Amino acid sequence: MTKKKLWSLGFFMILPSIILYWFYFSKPTSFPTNEQLVEEMNRNFPEATASVIQETIPVGERNVLVPFISKRGDYGLSYWVWKNHKWKVASIDTKGEPRLWKIHKNDPSSFYFVWNIHPKDQLSSIHFYMIRDRGYRITKGVEHYEPRVQMEKRVSLQEKSYGWMQLSHDWVAIMNAYRKAESAKLPEQDLFFGWIPYDQMNKETFPESSVNGTGYSNSEVDLEHVMIVNRGDIEFPR
Amino acid sequence: MEIHVDFNAIDTVTETLGWIVIVFFANKIYQKQMVKPKVWKIPVIILAGLISLSINWNMFDVIVKLPILPLGVWILYFVRKRKDRAERWQTYRSFAWLGFGANFIFFASTLLTIPVHHAIYPKDEPSVHISKVTNAAIIKIHPSAKDRSLNKDSLLNQLDTLRQEPIYSNRWYEETIMNTESNKRNERFPYQLIGTSSKWGSGLHTLIYVEEDGKGILLSAPKMQLYFRSKDSLLEGGE
Numbered sequence: 001m002t003k004k005k006l007w008s009l010g011f012f013m014i015l016p017s018i019i020l021y022w023f024y025f026s027k028p029t030s031f032p033t034n035e036q037l038v039e040e041m042n043r044n045f046p047e048a049t050a051s052v053i054q055e056t057i058p059v060g061e062r063n064v065l066v067p068f069i070s071k072r073g074d075y076g077l078s079y080w081v082w083k084n085h086k087w088k089v090a091s092i093d094t095k096g097e098p099r100l101w102k103i104h105k106n107d108p109s110s111f112y113f114v115w116n117i118h119p120k121d122q123l124s125s126i127h128f129y130m131i132r133d134r135g136y137r138i139t140k141g142v143e144h145y146e147p148r149v150q151m152e153k154r155v156s157l158q159e160k161s162y163g164w165m166q167l168s169h170d171w172v173a174i175m176n177a178y179r180k181a182e183s184a185k186l187p188e189q190d191l192f193f194g195w196i197p198y199d200q201m202n203k204e205t206f207p208e209s210s211v212n213g214t215g216y217s218n219s220e221v222d223l224e225h226v227m228i229v230n231r232g233d234i235e236f237p238r
Numbered sequence: 239m240e241i242h243v244d245f246n247a248i249d250t251v252t253e254t255l256g257w258i259v260i261v262f263f264a265n266k267i268y269q270k271q272m273v274k275p276k277v278w279k280i281p282v283i284i285l286a287g288l289i290s291l292s293i294n295w296n297m298f299d300v301i302v303k304l305p306i307l308p309l310g311v312w313i314l315y316f317v318r319k320r321k322d323r324a325e326r327w328q329t330y331r332s333f334a335w336l337g338f339g340a341n342f343i344f345f346a347s348t349l350l351t352i353p354v355h356h357a358i359y360p361k362d363e364p365s366v367h368i369s370k371v372t373n374a375a376i377i378k379i380h381p382s383a384k385d386r387s388l389n390k391d392s393l394l395n396q397l398d399t400l401r402q403e404p405i406y407s408n409r410w411y412e413e414t415i416m417n418t419e420s421n422k423r424n425e426r427f428p429y430q431l432i433g434t435s436s437k438w439g440s441g442l443h444t445l446i447y448v449e450e451d452g453k454g455i456l457l458s459a460p461k462m463q464l465y466f467r468s469k470d471s472l473l474e475g476g477e
Contacts, residue, residue: 134414134425136407144463145407145456147427147447149379170377173432181443181459235423237382 028082031056037066037089041078045092045216048076054162059112060103067116067162070094075116075161076213079221090221095213096162098126098195102222108167108175113155113226116162118209122200128153129194129229130171149174149191150235194229204231247439248355252347260284260340267332275329283330286310287337302348305341310334359440364466365397366437367444367457373433376448376473383428386452386473393472400455400466427456429473448472 032040034053041050049071057065062082069075079091079101093099096116103110117123134148151171155163167175178191199205206228217223264280275283289310292303311334318327359366368374376388410426418424427447436442447456452471457464 134411136411138407142462143405143407144458145405145410145427146458147379147456148423148425149430150381150425151379152381173375173377174379174430177430177432177445181445232421234421235381235425236421237380237424 023085026085028062028087031058031064031080032087037078037080038068041068041089041092044089044218047214048078048092048094048216050076050078050092054116054160057164059101059164060110063101063103065101065112065114065164067096074213075118075210077114077116077162079223081220083220088218088220091215091217091223093213093215095210097207097211097213098128098226100193100224100226101164102224105222106179108172108179111167111172112164113167114162114164116210117157117197117207119161120209121197121205121207123157123197123205123207124200124202125157125198126155127196127198128155128165128226129196129234130174130191131194131229132191148235193224193226195226196229196231196234246355246441248351248358249441252351252354253344256340256343256347259343260336263336263339264333267336271329271332273329275333279330280333283314283333284337284340286314287334288340289313290338290341292341297349297352302345303341304345305338308335308338311338355440359437359442361442361462362402362464364400364455364457364464366440367442368393368397368431368434368446369437370435371433374431375433376429377432378428379430379447380425380428382424382450386429386475388431389472389474392468392470392474396468396470396472400468403465403467405456405463405465424450426450427454431455 034056037053037056038050041048048068050068051071052069054067054069057067059065064080064087066078066080067075068078074094075096076092076094077096077099078089078093080087081090082088083090096118098113098115101112101114103112113128115126117126130149130151132146132149135146137144151174153165153168153171155165157163175191197205197207211228264284268274268277268280287308287310290305291307291309292305295302295304314330314334315327318330361367371390371393374388374390374393376386378385414423414426427449429448429450429452431446431448434446436444443459445458447458448454449456452473453468455466455468455472457466
């Protein structure tokens with residue numbers, strides 16, 4: 001009798017744990033086919049009118065970036081996340097202006113710039129920036145000077161319309177240093193991200209066809225807007 | 239992911255001391271009582287008694303909590319009073335008030351940590367902020383920085399001989415932005431030193447900028463900055 005009780009107790013403890021584990025923590029299964037991706041995107045967000053999947057790019061174990069072309073000819077981005085034992089589309093942008101995809105919010109080494117630039121915009125390269133403005137303040141006679149941070153990373157767009165790039169070691173190191181030092185102040189300091197698009201003549205340009213899309217998001221992804229900055233706001237000392 | 243052992247040793251010590259004092263008083267109360275309460279309930283009552291409305295007060299960059307209203311004691315009073323006969327409340331009352339009193343014990347211990355912390359980790363000494371340099375490296379945070387690397391030996395050797403100098407924040411700022419096209423500006427501190435750690439147990443996190451000539455260090459925390467000059471450059475390579 002007691003043995004039976006023990007058995008059933010064990011059964012009722014272990015079974016739910018297995019189910020919970022399977023539901024929340026198990027390794028992702030194979031990624032859906034392109035047809036399934038298109039179908040799921042258009043079901044969740046009909047405005048996407050997704051038609052051609054360009055590639056499926058695993059970003060870490062549970063995240064996939066899927067650049068796509070819509071029926072209207074737009075170049076967009078979709079973000080897929082393995083959650084509750086299912087591959088789900090977490091966010092869709094009908095146009096592919098760069099964003100910063102933060103896979104783990106508190107770990108800058110898991111941040112990726114992602115983009116899908118319309119070929120019509122004929123960009124040759126993108127320059128990404130991490131910036132904090134120079135400033136000073138004097139409060140009650142105590143002086144404080146903030147040096148300008150301006151770090152740059154160039155990306156060539158010659159081969160593919162889309163791409164992704166992890167933040168470089170230096171950027172991650174600086175961001176981590178700021179997060180630690182200023183945790184007493186504001187969680188997110190004044191560091192921000194920007195980009196400048198360059199055309200085939202290496203002139204600053206505006207990518208008409210790649211900006212101002214519409215989007216869908218079920219709020220399971222952390223996507224930061226990366227704003228276009230002017231060359232005039234960037235310092236080129238040499 | 240790197241694992242960081244990083245804590246404020248003095249806070250940990252005083253907090254532990256605070257709890258020892260509380261346990262001491264709890265035991266004293268218990269011994270004195272004629273009608274003994276259940277032992278396992280005592281920590282619960284004390285913890286509940288801790289709940290209070292308090293004002294946060296910033297003293298020398300340390301947040302101290304000054305308790306005003308004993309919310310936990312009141313809640314316990316109403317709960318206990320309704321549940322049991324009044325005399326039962328009597329057996330727990332002292333512990334509830336001890337819980338509230340614990341707030342003052344912690345308040346006093348925080349006050350105590352300020353001078354102690356200052357004595358053990360004098361903030362105006364660079365060696366408190368830059369203690370271990372094994373993994374130190376320099377990062378160019380501005381395009382006006384030249385390709386130079388950190389000279390660890392030079393940094394280590396000069397840590398104790400750095401001269402503190404005043405910060406002229408608005409002069410530095412004006413010098414940088416005036417007389418230069420906005421596009422051509424240099425940064426006075428174009429390098430940042432990373433990978434150093436502060437003295438063990440200090441819990442300090444300081445941003446460390448290095449001046450363009452490699453002979454100046456700006457230690458920067460949200461509420462305090464210190465500026466030091468060295469005799470020899472802390473950087474090597476480049477020119």
